Amino acid sequence: MSDQIEPIGEILLCSDCFKDEGLRIDAANHGAEQPGNCPNCQSAHGSKLTLNHVRSLAWRFFVSGTTVRGEYGAAPVIQVNEQHYGQSDIVPSAWLENDVRLIEEAAKIGMFHYGPRLWMVGEVEPLKALQNPITRPQIIERILKEYPESTLSVGSKFYRLRLDPERPADSSEYDSPPAAFSGKGRMDSPGLSVMYGSQDLDVCIHECRASTEDEVYVATLKCKRDIRLLDLTHPLEESDSVTEFESLDMAIHMLFLARSHSYDITRDIALAAKDAGYDGVIYSSFFSLIRTGTHPFETVYGMSVRRIHPDRKQYVDATTIRNFGLFGRPVENDLVSVECVNRLVLTQVGYQGNFGPVEY
Ligand SMILES: [Zn+2]
Numbered sequence: 001m002s003d004q005i006e007p008i009g010e011i012l013l014c015s016d017c018f019k020d021e022g023l024r025i026d027a028a029n030h031g032a033e034q035p036g037n038c039p040n041c042q043s044a045h046g047s048k049l050t051l052n053h054v055r056s057l058a059w060r061f062f063v064s065g066t067t068v069r070g071e072y073g074a075a076p077v078i079q080v081n082e083q084h085y086g087q088s089d090i091v092p093s094a095w096l097e098n099d100v101r102l103i104e105e106a107a108k109i110g111m112f113h114y115g116p117r118l119w120m121v122g123e124v125e126p127l128k129a130l131q132n133p134i135t136r137p138q139i140i141e142r143i144l145k146e147y148p149e150s151t152l153s154v155g156s157k158f159y160r161l162r163l164d165p166e167r168p169a170d171s172s173e174y175d176s177p178p179a180a181f182s183g184k185g186r187m188d189s190p191g192l193s194v195m196y197g198s199q200d201l202d203v204c205i206h207e208c209r210a211s212t213e214d215e216v217y218v219a220t221l222k223c224k225r226d227i228r229l230l231d232l233t234h235p236l237e238e239s240d241s242v243t244e245f246e247s248l249d250m251a252i253h254m255l256f257l258a259r260s261h262s263y264d265i266t267r268d269i270a271l272a273a274k275d276a277g278y279d280g281v282i283y284s285s286f287f288s289l290i291r292t293g294t295h296p297f298e299t300v301y302g303m304s305v306r307r308i309h310p311d312r313k314q315y316v317d318a319t320t321i322r323n324f325g326l327f328g329r330p331v332e333n334d335l336v337s338v339e340c341v342n343r344l345v346l347t348q349v350g351y352q353g354n355f356g357p358v359e360y
Helices: 019-028 051-066 092-109 125-129 136-146 201-207 247-258 260-275 288-292 312-319
Strands: 068-069 073-077 078-081 110-113 149-152 156-163 194-197 216-223 227-231 280-284 321-325 337-342
Touching: 019 051, 019 149, 051 068, 051 073, 051 078, 051 227, 068 280, 092 156, 110 247, 125 136, 201 216, 216 260, 227 288, 247 280, 260 280, 260 321, 288 337
Parallel strands: 227 280
Antiparallel strands: 068 073, 078 110, 149 227, 156 216, 194 321, 216 337, 280 321
16 A cells, blocks of 8 residues: 655655554555665665655644544644744654654654634634524525526436335335434424435445444435436635635535534525425535545645635535435435335445544
8 A cells, every 4th residue: 555656755764763553554554665774763674754755644643633523624733834843842642752753853844733723613604603593594595595506317316225124125115204204314304304315325325324234225216307406515606805714615515514413504404495496405425524535624824725726626526425315205206216226235344544643
């Protein structure tokens, strides 16, 4: 799994230089296999690290590895940059002290406690307005006006998973649950059934939290007419004078990456979209970050990469997993048909991660 870089730059350190086991494993996974001894520890066996390797290692371990999620948003506790070289203020565990010094000297960087810009932890005006039931309707009105419609064309396929259905071969098992049983998910509420589906089968598996112990069945569904969806994954174009603190785009982005405490809001958005005549809503999967390996709310000098990326649409596409919810009972209402059902045997459920420090 080594990142081979050709031609390789000057070797500064190797994975054997580190005492912290997480740093050592990360360096071994991402460094380069090169013959010869490490100029620092003389080991011949470690993965070799150039300046670029050391910098990315520092970012993964100290920035990504100290990122904490709030109710909305997420921010790293530690940041790393060249301006802080020689002015580090972190207090790591005893076994990590020397490793920190090695990294700082090799890459000429410093690690420091980062006071995040507050938008990163949810101080976004439209998001705050959505959390207040009194101001929520005004923002929902803006959402319906500013987000575009997207079509799931007649004939397109998507998937829906069921865990332990009573009669797996029966199409009606794959319709939304009746309204009486609705109100537990991100979009459905008492009185509004929602069928959750995705064109990405792996997302369905994540979303329904399937484990290897479940009997899993997957239905392939097909649209019987064009289906009109409110597309909440669309990156909104906002004027330059709108900062992250005022951004509706950031508010919606954070809303769908939040846990179940946000469901009151998303359910109200679904109800309003239904009243406006849509058949359903497209939204970012909660698992977007995990599926695409993106760091949450990535920033450059405190500005959101999602907003300032030169190739914004491509960046958003690459970091978004689209899910949709269709209102009502689409099979019974003849909006979609069940084309096929398969049993799905999960043989592997994968996790990947990177390390961070325990104290700083
Ligand atoms: Zn070494």
